Amino acid sequence: MSTSPDQYYIPEPSKWPIVAMLAIFSILMGSALAINGVGIGSFLIVVGFVLLGYMFFGWFGDVVEENMTGKYNSQVDDSFRQGMFWFISSEVFFFATFFGSLYYVRNISVDWLGGTGYLEATNEFITSQFVSQWPTAGPSNLGGDFALVDTWGVPAINTAILLSSGLTLTWAHWGLKKENRKQLVNGLMLTVALGIIFVIMQAVEYMHAYSTLNLTLESGIYGSTFYLLTGFHGFHVIVGALMLSAVLGRSMKGHFTEENHFAFEAAAWYWHFVDVVWLGLFILVYWM
Amino acid sequence: MSSTAVETMDSAHDAHDDHGPMKGWKRWVYSTNHKDIGTMYLIFALVMLFLGGLSAMVIRMELMFPGIQLLEPDLYNNIVTNHALIMIFGAVMPAAAGLANWMIPMMIGAPDMALPRMNNLSFWILPAAATMLILSFVVPFFPGGGTQINTGWTLYPPLSIKVGMSMDFLIFAIHLLGISSVLASINIIVTIFNMRAPGMKMSQMPMFVWTWLVTAFLLILVVPVLAGGVTMLLFDRHFGTSFFDAAGGGDPVLFQHLFWFFGHPEVYVLLLPSIGVLSMVIPTFSRKPLFGYMSLVGSMIFLGTLGMVVWAHHQYTIGMSYGAVNYFMIGTILISIPVGLMKFNFIATMWRGSLTFETPMLFAVSIVIMFVFGGLTGVMLAVIPADMQYHDSMFVVAHFHYVLVPGAVLALFAGVFYWLPKWTGKMYNERLGKLFFWTNIIGFNMTFFVQHFLGLAGMPRRIIDYSVQFTEFNVISSIGAFIFGLSHLILLYIVIDTIRSKKLEKATAQVWEGAKDNGLEWDLPSPPPYHSWVEAPKLDANAKYAGS
Amino acid sequence: MNGMWKRGGFVLLFTGLWLGAMDVMAEYGLNFPDPVTRIGKDIYDVHMLTMEIATWLLAVVMVFMVYILFTFRKSKGYKADQNFHKGWFGRWSWVMVPTMVLMVDLTIAGSAQSTLERFWNAPKQFCSDEGADPDRCFDMNVKIIAHQWWWEYEFPEYGVEYDGEFYPITVESRPTDKETSGEHYLRDVDNPIVLPVGRTIRYLNTSADVLHAWWVPELGFKRDSIPGYVMETWAKIDADKTGTYRGQCAELCGTWHSKMPIVIKAVTPAEFEAWIEKKKDALLASLIEANSLKEWTLEELYTKGESAYNTKCSACHRPDGSGLPPAFPPLRGSKIVVGSIEEHIKMVLNGKDTMPAWKMLSDLEIAAIVTYERNAWGNATGDVVQPSAVKAAR
Numbered sequence A: 001m002s003t004s005p006d007q008y009y010i011p012e013p014s015k016w017p018i019v020a021m022l023a024i025f026s027i028l029m030g031s032a033l034a035i036n037g038v039g040i041g042s043f044l045i046v047v048g049f050v051l052l053g054y055m056f057f058g059w060f061g062d063v064v065e066e067n068m069t070g071k072y073n074s075q076v077d078d079s080f081r082q083g084m085f086w087f088i089s090s091e092v093f094f095f096a097t098f099f100g101s102l103y104y105v106r107n108i109s110v111d112w113l114g115g116t117g118y119l120e121a122t123n124e125f126i127t128s129q130f131v132s133q134w135p136t137a138g139p140s141n142l143g144g145d146f147a148l149v150d151t152w153g154v155p156a157i158n159t160a161i162l163l164s165s166g167l168t169l170t171w172a173h174w175g176l177k178k179e180n181r182k183q184l185v186n187g188l189m190l191t192v193a194l195g196i197i198f199v200i201m202q203a204v205e206y207m208h209a210y211s212t213l214n215l216t217l218e219s220g221i222y223g224s225t226f227y228l229l230t231g232f233h234g235f236h237v238i239v240g241a242l243m244l245s246a247v248l249g250r251s252m253k254g255h256f257t258e259e260n261h262f263a264f265e266a267a268a269w270y271w272h273f274v275d276v277v278w279l280g281l282f283i284l285v286y287w288m
Numbered sequence B: 001m002s003s004t005a006v007e008t009m010d011s012a013h014d015a016h017d018d019h020g021p022m023k024g025w026k027r028w029v030y031s032t033n034h035k036d037i038g039t040m041y042l043i044f045a046l047v048m049l050f051l052g053g054l055s056a057m058v059i060r061m062e063l064m065f066p067g068i069q070l071l072e073p074d075l076y077n078n079i080v081t082n083h084a085l086i087m088i089f090g091a092v093m094p095a096a097a098g099l100a101n102w103m104i105p106m107m108i109g110a111p112d113m114a115l116p117r118m119n120n121l122s123f124w125i126l127p128a129a130a131t132m133l134i135l136s137f138v139v140p141f142f143p144g145g146g147t148q149i150n151t152g153w154t155l156y157p158p159l160s161i162k163v164g165m166s167m168d169f170l171i172f173a174i175h176l177l178g179i180s181s182v183l184a185s186i187n188i189i190v191t192i193f194n195m196r197a198p199g200m201k202m203s204q205m206p207m208f209v210w211t212w213l214v215t216a217f218l219l220i221l222v223v224p225v226l227a228g229g230v231t232m233l234l235f236d237r238h239f240g241t242s243f244f245d246a247a248g249g250g251d252p253v254l255f256q257h258l259f260w261f262f263g264h265p266e267v268y269v270l271l272l273p274s275i276g277v278l279s280m281v282i283p284t285f286s287r288k289p290l291f292g293y294m295s296l297v298g299s300m301i302f303l304g305t306l307g308m309v310v311w312a313h314h315q316y317t318i319g320m321s322y323g324a325v326n327y328f329m330i331g332t333i334l335i336s337i338p339v340g341l342m343k344f345n346f347i348a349t350m351w352r353g354s355l356t357f358e359t360p361m362l363f364a365v366s367i368v369i370m371f372v373f374g375g376l377t378g379v380m381l382a383v384i385p386a387d388m389q390y391h392d393s394m395f396v397v398a399h400f401h402y403v404l405v406p407g408a409v410l411a412l413f414a415g416v417f418y419w420l421p422k423w424t425g426k427m428y429n430e431r432l433g434k435l436f437f438w439t440n441i442i443g444f445n446m447t448f449f450v451q452h453f454l455g456l457a458g459m460p461r462r463i464i465d466y467s468v469q470f471t472e473f474n475v476i477s478s479i480g481a482f483i484f485g486l487s488h489l490i491l492l493y494i495v496i497d498t499i500r501s502k503k504l505e506k507a508t509a510q511v512w513e514g515a516k517d518n519g520l521e522w523d524l525p526s527p528p529p530y531h532s533w534v535e536a537p538k539l540d541a542n543a544k545y546a547g548s
Numbered sequence C: 001m002n003g004m005w006k007r008g009g010f011v012l013l014f015t016g017l018w019l020g021a022m023d024v025m026a027e028y029g030l031n032f033p034d035p036v037t038r039i040g041k042d043i044y045d046v047h048m049l050t051m052e053i054a055t056w057l058l059a060v061v062m063v064f065m066v067y068i069l070f071t072f073r074k075s076k077g078y079k080a081d082q083n084f085h086k087g088w089f090g091r092w093s094w095v096m097v098p099t100m101v102l103m104v105d106l107t108i109a110g111s112a113q114s115t116l117e118r119f120w121n122a123p124k125q126f127c128s129d130e131g132a133d134p135d136r137c138f139d140m141n142v143k144i145i146a147h148q149w150w151w152e153y154e155f156p157e158y159g160v161e162y163d164g165e166f167y168p169i170t171v172e173s174r175p176t177d178k179e180t181s182g183e184h185y186l187r188d189v190d191n192p193i194v195l196p197v198g199r200t201i202r203y204l205n206t207s208a209d210v211l212h213a214w215w216v217p218e219l220g221f222k223r224d225s226i227p228g229y230v231m232e233t234w235a236k237i238d239a240d241k242t243g244t245y246r247g248q249c250a251e252l253c254g255t256w257h258s259k260m261p262i263v264i265k266a267v268t269p270a271e272f273e274a275w276i277e278k279k280k281d282a283l284l285a286s287l288i289e290a291n292s293l294k295e296w297t298l299e300e301l302y303t304k305g306e307s308a309y310n311t312k313c314s315a316c317h318r319p320d321g322s323g324l325p326p327a328f329p330p331l332r333g334s335k336i337v338v339g340s341i342e343e344h345i346k347m348v349l350n351g352k353d354t355m356p357a358w359k360m361l362s363d364l365e366i367a368a369i370v371t372y373e374r375n376a377w378g379n380a381t382g383d384v385v386q387p388s389a390v391k392a393a394r
């Protein structure tokens, strides 16, 4: 289609979506097999990730090229922005599921087991030894006794790290707005670095929890919710850091201008979203 | 993806002003065209309808007489599970998405969807998901494939934790379906917000567009919850967590909350696009504008919001406090307000109209009646004391087929008949259309009406074998189901005939006498050009495009 | 001609079917069975109320639709009124309709709520407790434990003391096969639960494996059995309603969900007391037998084992030991069953995956079952497993 500014850019037929589908398909298919110990599964997962990488380079490469050659008007830019916004909204609900589950067990079902609330008879007839408390590994104390991660140790430091990464990112954004490439690149580098440090600290914390605290995935409902929430958050930090790295690469090439920097903003929104989730985690999982 | 493919792509890039479709398979696999993608969605949905319908036929054959004739108990439940998932995720949702793809850009004066490449991805994930869904069905037949999925589509733990590896295929299939729906919904929302022809206000959009907007929001908000829920199931199955295990402090009922937080809005996801279709069809054949445009929009938003907060009416028989059940009961009953208003508006649209009864209108009229019936049994179910009896009985099965089949499937048929001449440029065979309608409606009512009584008399659902007192009605139901099933062959014939036949009458741009001003799609020729509105249509700031 | 047919079709199909069916219902008794409890009656009333309201609403919609279909036809030359939606009716209907619907809704909700209030929360006190509210108390507990695929009932207040340990009366209630159940195919059990009429019972639902639901329509409610949790409900069977009430499991619980009947024999309190005394004696006798140190012969164990196997194991492993592969392995010729005795006992004691652990059975019972399995269906090992071997394996 033509590229005049008042016409919407409709891309040519593209092979990337189908590559993306194949990539996702082989990752999930591979997982289904690998989880059940079928050998070919892990191979499929690897293939899937390679394809996924290939697809990202290709697809985003196309988008970047179209963008740089000025095929997009502001309406296309808007479409991208809105698309990203609604995507993040759906992610919010993904995390809401886990927070909601945490609420449910802490405030409803563990109480039943402990003898208050609608199913209080449970305590009278089955779990009479159990006292409602949090944290808990349940009436059978699955996984054995465990200790908690110290809120004011690694988690507090990680909070500080993520919060300051939000600041450095905003600083980079100011640089972008002022067309100050150096500030932009430095800000982004700092942000990515903080993200990486966060992930490493988190990994160390996990190892510590497994080896000395005996806090594992099997530690009843506390261990389950703890690792589910922090784990999925950590995964999102990794994705966000990858997005920011890509943006960093493009910033170094000088792709962004004051008006045209959707990719930067998308990654930034995502990062802030991950930030906010962490705050929720810090308060509800580690602190309270 | 070999390097030749890349080269062809590059040369395609050079031929920038080529407006026609690509040749051969690439047209479909690489497509960024909303009509081609819409067509693929619709074909996929039709295939799935037959697959899901075939499994329904097997269910009805087994249930025709007491005793175990055809299947093993686990296989029976496996088929029920697959029937439900294929119908809901494979047939109804893709069909509605197909209509959205075809019609929304045409209705709002846009050249295409806002994010065409992502549009392609949303579609092509579906065949992958279907593959995994079907794999989950067949894996147990292979040595070492584990046990069958005998949980029903609700996948309640702990039963679903005990199922073999096929459950993992199902879980990942659900993830794929979720990705597809969320991407498609994002695309639809962005298209509606950002691609309307200059000057088209939200309040001028055709109702079908509105219904899909609300649907897309619902999907974005609730599908991730299902994804989260089945992920937790996966963790419980393989990684030793105890979300749904009381021994570790979890609760099997937590999964039910997560499932139905998705599941109840999901039924409105199935319903709303069909409400949209009816809001287009009824005014056209009443030759009169839609009655109560704004109240329809309002009731839809109300419905979507209320629908998000009443999920636990599916779980009255598990433990919930008095306050909780009371809240869920009243919330659920209140849903009759927006839905009642919708149905009222449809009736008022026909009131003092000038009605003709082409096939789409026949369906529309019968849907209004049958859906009200299904909705009223829904309100009966919502009344908690009585649901202590109805729950998990055939009464529930009767309720949801009375809302799902008219409220989703038949309305989509109405939409297909309504727009088929627009898509193909040819009028379908009206006599056959009417024949299809009558066999369909008779078969449907015969199948599901009697199931109400089975339920009241105490026949539970999801059983392969029943006690002899339930025989008569099951025989009637099964015979009805076979009539109903066979009638779909007429549909298949009509669709293929309309696409392929050279003899059929050509359709005009407006197609239906009453379609004037009822949506911008009637301003485009039949069939429409490959790119819909390359030039944005000129709009009249005061006109209503399919509104009051 | 065509029009006639159409009209006839609509009227016949919808009004006819629905209203006609109300008649059929009355005739064949296809509504709820007559309730025998207060709660059941309340629920029945709510059900009839909503059904009547629903029928009326449907009738109103039908009347309007039929009128429209007859009157506003283009073929009759009717011209559309393009301004209909612009009148006062068009402007205010969005308020009027919801208000009317809301009023109906509140009628339904109000009636439902008052019923709900009465029965939803189970009482917490025995009627014999001091200061118990006579309207909100219960006379006895009945614990309902669901298993794949049978029911176990426990009467916690009744039981025997044996060597200082309290054994409550339990009733194991298993489906009977096609031949023995006759007209009650899939609705008959070997060991019905006997309940007294005229006494308020607190039912405690729980499950040993997956979700089930206990549903006897005459009692008027169903409750889910959730593994690890206990749910309370309460009901009193009316004093004049002795009789047999049948129901079945209503929550999908796996392979034999269709084969999980419930049979209640409602009897007078005096008969109930007599029944429970008999149960007590039997329990005591079996406890004494299980703890005797006698050496058992193959025949004794085989007969005991056969009946125990047929009630406890045959649901999965089938009466002829053929199982239902791949879910349930055959025991005929199974490596474990014809192999090491110790492994065999361990398997039965501890279970594995879906195979339940049978620790709660007495040594004698397990010894009998194991002996039976090792000698039945051509597994001619000739082994005789004594209770002492089971005790050692625990």
Ligand code: HEA
Pocket: B154, B267, B268, B270, B271, B313, B314, B332, B333, B335, B336, B339, B340, B341, B343, B371, B372, B373, B374, B375, B376, B377, B378, B379, B381, B382, B383, B387, B390, B391, B392, B396, B399, B400, B403, B404, B407, B408, C057, C061, C100, C101, C102, C104, C105
């Ligand atoms: C398209 C799908 C669809 C739709 C639209 C609905 C609509 C409704 N449903 Fe249904 N439902 C299902 C699909 C759907 N349902 C499915 C699939 C299941 C079973 C899932 C499973 O377990 O597998 C189910 C199960 C289900 C249950 C659980 C039953 C149980 O398992 O025990 C309940 C309980 O409240 C319920 C209620 C309702 C209500 C109140 C509505 C309302 O939205 C209906 C509103 C409509 C009307 C009321 C009619 C029109 C209004 C008027 C004419 C105005 C006047 C009316 C009054 C004053 C009352 N549904």
Ligand code: HEA
Pocket: B049, B050, B051, B052, B053, B054, B056, B057, B059, B060, B080, B081, B083, B084, B085, B087, B088, B092, B151, B152, B153, B154, B397, B401, B404, B405, B408, B409, B447, B461, B462, B463, B464, B481, B482, B483, B484, B485, B486, B488, B489
């Ligand atoms: C959109 C959703 C949808 C649709 C369209 C249908 C359509 C049908 N359904 Fe289903 N159904 C569900 C959703 C749906 N269902 C759900 C959610 C459940 C609950 C599952 C659970 O409990 O977990 C369910 C459960 C369910 C049951 C209960 C099973 C049980 O509880 O034991 C039954 C039984 O009668 C049934 C029957 C039918 C029939 C006869 C049709 C007919 O409409 C099918 C129409 C037929 C066709 C489209 C066939 C096409 C033609 C051919 C294949 C060729 C002709 C062949 C022959 C005549 C042999 N369905």
Ligand code: CUA
Pocket: C146, C147, C149, C211, C212, C213, C249, C250, C251, C252, C253, C254, C256, C257, C258, C260
């Ligand atoms: Cu037990 Cu169904």
Ligand SMILES: [Cu+2]
Pocket: B263, B264, B267, B311, B313, B314
């Ligand atoms: Cu619902």
